[in-house]
Amino acid sequence: MAPHKEPDSSRRSDRSRRAIYDAALALVGETGYRRTTIEGIAARAGVGKQTIYRWWPSKAAVLMEAFLDLATRAAEEAGPQAGGAEYGIPDTGDLAADLKLVLRATVDELNDPLMEAPSRALTAEGVVDAKLGAEFVEKLLDPQLALYVTRLRAAQEAGQLRPDADPRIALELLIAPLTHRWLLRTLPLTHAYADTIVDYALGGLAPRP
Numbered sequence: 001m002a003p004h005k006e007p008d009s010s011r012r013s014d015r016s017r018r019a020i021y022d023a024a025l026a027l028v029g030e031t032g033y034r035r036t037t038i039e040g041i042a043a044r045a046g047v048g049k050q051t052i053y054r055w056w057p058s059k060a061a062v063l064m065e066a067f068l069d070l071a072t073r074a075a076e077e078a079g080p081q082a083g084g085a086e087y088g089i090p091d092t093g094d095l096a097a098d099l100k101l102v103l104r105a106t107v108d109e110l111n112d113p114l115m116e117a118p119s120r121a122l123t124a125e126g127v128v129d130a131k132l133g134a135e136f137v138e139k140l141l142d143p144q145l146a147l148y149v150t151r152l153r154a155a156q157e158a159g160q161l162r163p164d165a166d167p168r169i170a171l172e173l174l175i176a177p178l179t180h181r182w183l184l185r186t187l188p189l190t191h192a193y194a195d196t197i198v199d200y201a202l203g204g205l206a207p208r209p
Helices: 014-031 038-045 050-053 059-078 097-110 113-130 130-157 167-184 191-205
Strands: none
Touching: 014 038, 014 050, 014 059, 014 113, 038 050, 038 059, 059 113, 059 130, 097 113, 097 130, 097 167, 097 191, 113 130, 130 167, 167 191
């Protein structure tokens, strides 16, 4: 008997893969994570369910890869920064302006109908499913948060932030308010709110005389 070989991911049909991603994101947004099934994703994508089972071990894996793909495409669409720098938070020398630009873009993403419903569904499921939540943080959130750490450390080196400030805690002063308002729908999520968060946070992080 010939040895079993894993499917070659390089031979996946890009059209089918994209259809599966779109179907998974749409379904989880419409019906929630728990009611989304591999069968439903396959039907929406117009592929056989065995195609999905060959490529992914679970619906969580499908959704995670779909989100990673969206993040990759967003980075590619943003293009290289000035000087050919890799994708990240801009460093124009004006920390407040750079952070406001990024937080405004985050507001737009959170308010995007394509992303909002599936993002809420996965976030909610990650609260009760520790394994899914940890994977969500590791694969999606941590790489994005690392960009803030890099930018804030550069600001410290330039004397724009307190040298004793922990960048990992400092970034939470920026991200947490947006997440709180978005998750709980306490008030509208706007660019003006994002700008105010940056002003308030940097006021507390400024070097002390």
